[in-house]
Amino acid sequence: GAGVSQSPSNKVTEKGKDVELRCDPISGHTALYWYRQRLGQGLEFLIYFQGNSAPDKSGLPSDRFSAERTGESVSTLTIQRTQQEDSAVYLCASSELAGGINEQYFGPGTRLTVT
Amino acid sequence: ELKVEQNPLFLSMQEGKNYTIYCNYSTTSDRLYWYRQDPGKSLESLFVLLSNGAVKQEGRLMASLDTKARLSTLHITAAVHDLSATYFCAVAPRGNYKLTFGKGTLLTVNP
Numbered sequence: 427g428a429g430v431s432q433s434p435s436n437k438v439t440e441k442g443k444d445v446e447l448r449c450d451p452i453s454g455h456t457a458l459y460w461y462r463q464r465l466g467q468g469l470e471f472l473i474y475f476q477g478n479s480a481p482d483k484s485g486l487p488s489d490r491f492s493a494e495r496t497g498e499s500v501s502t503l504t505i506q507r508t509q510q511e512d513s514a515v516y517l518c519a520s521s522e523l524a525g526g527i528n529e530q531y532f533g534p535g536t537r538l539t540v541t
Numbered sequence: 542e543l544k545v546e547q548n549p550l551f552l553s554m555q556e557g558k559n560y561t562i563y564c565n566y567s568t569t570s571d572r573l574y575w576y577r578q579d580p581g582k583s584l585e586s587l588f589v590l591l592s593n594g595a596v597k598q599e600g601r602l603m604a605s606l607d608t609k610a611r612l613s614t615l616h617i618t619a620a621v622h623d624l625s626a627t628y629f630c631a632v633a634p635r636g637n638y639k640l641t642f643g644k645g646t647l648l649t650v651n652p
Contacts, residue, residue: 457638459640467644467645468545468629468642468643468644468645469584469629469631469640469642470642471639471640471641474638474639482639517583517584519584521638527572527589527591528572528633528638529574529586529589530574530586530640531586532576532583532584532585533583534582534583535583
């Protein structure tokens with residue numbers, strides 16, 4: 427079946443612009459996660475959705491970052507007034523349920539470059 | 542705060558050799574994951590380890606978990622070039638969904 431998809435795959439933007447990154451999870455997966463991966467680093471947790479609500483936003487690095495999820499499906503991560511330090515690959519993952527084995531399936535990522 | 546440390550961070554091996562990647566973590570956990578990432582690609586799940594003493598094997602890779610030592614190992618047997626990739630371990634604290642990742646081990650297998 428279809429895996430997690432993300433769009434765009436690459437985004438180049440000028441410093442100060444807003445960007446929106448999209449994630450389509452695996453159908454039926456109620457839990458959705460956003461991570462950031464800086465060059466040569468591991469993944470940093472950003473935010474987690476259970477259904478349409480986000481009980482844990484603790485990883486969002488600043489108030490310029492926000493995310494929403496609608497219809498227990500698509501999620502959008504928005505970065506306002508982008509800065510060069512926001513350049514990274516943004517990965518989305520989904521799982522059937524949070525907790526339990528909670529095997530997370532990752533999308534291909536969006537590579538964001540802020541110039 | 543949960544910390545996950547992998548070592549080595551860089552590993553260059555010859556084909557046919559054996560080696561082990563180590564993953565230490567700082568707090569009680571009941572789930573440990575190993576992922577593989579090829580350059581420019583996303584993460585592929587390799588193993589999920591759920592209990593003390595768990596051992597899983599797939600091809601030339603074998604993962605184990607010692608929850609008392611808070612240590613997991615990923616052992617590579619008779620490496621081949623196709624295993625070249627970055628390997629991450631990730632840990633979820635007991636009763637928590639949030640994964641904390643190590644920095645990854647960049648494995649290069651040379652002919």
